[in-house]
Amino acid sequence: MGSHGPIIACFSGLASLLKFRLAATSNADGAKFPEGLKRELMPKHVAIIMDGNRRWAKNRGLPVQLGHKAGEEVMKRIAVKCSELGVKVLTVFAFSTENWVRPQEEVGFLMKLFEQVIQTDFNDFIRHDMQISIIGDKSRLPKSLQSLITTAEESSKSNKGMRLFIALNYSGRYDITQATKKIASKVRDGILSAQDIDEGTFDQHLETSKIDFPNPDLLIRTSGELRLSNFMLWQIAYTELLFVEKLFPEFNEGDLLEALRSFQRRQRRYGGTQVY
């Protein structure tokens, strides 16, 4: 076993190099666009509810922490794939305002996992020129995590690639409420009158303001649950929802491509007239 170590290391190094070269090729000339997908119909903003990590672990008799770890690996791969396919914004639901009720051990593990992701995995994202932002009520997160977040956001601020939003201690109702409070303060201070409040006002005060594509075109939820679980609510008014049976650690690049194909087949009318 010991003598095979270096050989295995060599192979895995070679494999990584090969993967990097392949990725680079499809990035550079863009000709290798997956079959069945049209570049011009790609969703600009994809959102994912990464559900099923705990069930995946339980099914295998593993502690839930390993489920979250497996989910993290998948999230990295999916983020890179979305970036390669030309998705402009990817939002992932990592931790809800409602998740604090989970066992203390699990919450503690998750906070440590997020710190680790920011410290190590974010370098991969930054290498892919991604701009990273954390949305949600950061004030309740551990101070160490908060400062890592600030550093990560600062260091990726001028990147020009895909925008990656990680929703941490976030919920749709929290977002609408914090926007409402900001707007109400402006009314109280005379900056805005109540009559001036319109949907655009809200767009400007939600956590997804100041970006080109704040509203997801496609929302994927894994693990078969048919609900939004208080993820983005205002922003998903016209979003195509896709519910996938697989648990998140089982969701692979093929599933992502299939989801994108399904999205491209849909007809979006926005309440208006359809041309039959």
Added chain:
Amino acid sequence: MNTLANTLFGNLISFIRRILFCILSVGPIPNHVAFILDGNRRFAKKLNLPEGMGHRVGFQSLISVLRYCFDLGVKYVSVYAFSIDNFKRKPEEVQSIMDLMVEKFNEMVEEESIVYQYSVRVYIIGNLSLLSDNVRLAAEKVMKATSSNNKSNLIICLAYTSTDEIVHATQESCDDKWAKIQSSIDGEMMEGKREGCFVIKVADIERRMYMGVAPDPDILVRTSGETRLSNFLLWQTSNCMLYSPRALWPEIGFLHIAWAFLEFQRTYPYLEKKRKEL
């Protein structure tokens, strides 16, 4: 022979329906079911019906669905009858839908209607100022006539979008707080207390939402296979079960309702647990 076959088939369907009914009645029944009535136009096109007939047929489906829901014990049924976005459609289509609404609102106040059979309180909610006078008057008439009904509730969302509802609720909350501040200035209230008065809480906004008349829905059904909310009940469906059968709205039947309720009953224990945790 044909008539006999038809009768037997009809009896079999009734029998299956009664069995399903009994099975469903054993488990928890959703308190509030919301529907996005999608597919009327596609149905009319499919059957080569004249334009506008799709919505008429759709209305008959609504009556059947209301019966199923109220018979099973559902207390609130909401329907997305007309979105603010739908004003973008051809004027003739918008007009024919409005005419159909007025006709049906007037029928509702008649004694033989489902509204009286099930003692349904009807609410028509949305940005009603966007409607023409005759529609608004017919809506107000049916709301007034049914205001003392108390067995079940039908909420018809007309000229509604969720984002408009949230904006409107925020405006009203601000106006209300501003009025409080003004009166506190007159009454010479202390600075600190005035500050506290103006804090807008979630409960303030929710109270002023058009949908404040009902609890959050337990199930949201959108027919015709489209899986999106189209700006319907965004705030209220944060934890609601979503169901999108392929059937067009006029094709919806008891089996679809039964399936939705069974799925609801399957996930109910998990939801209850979550509700208690929060």
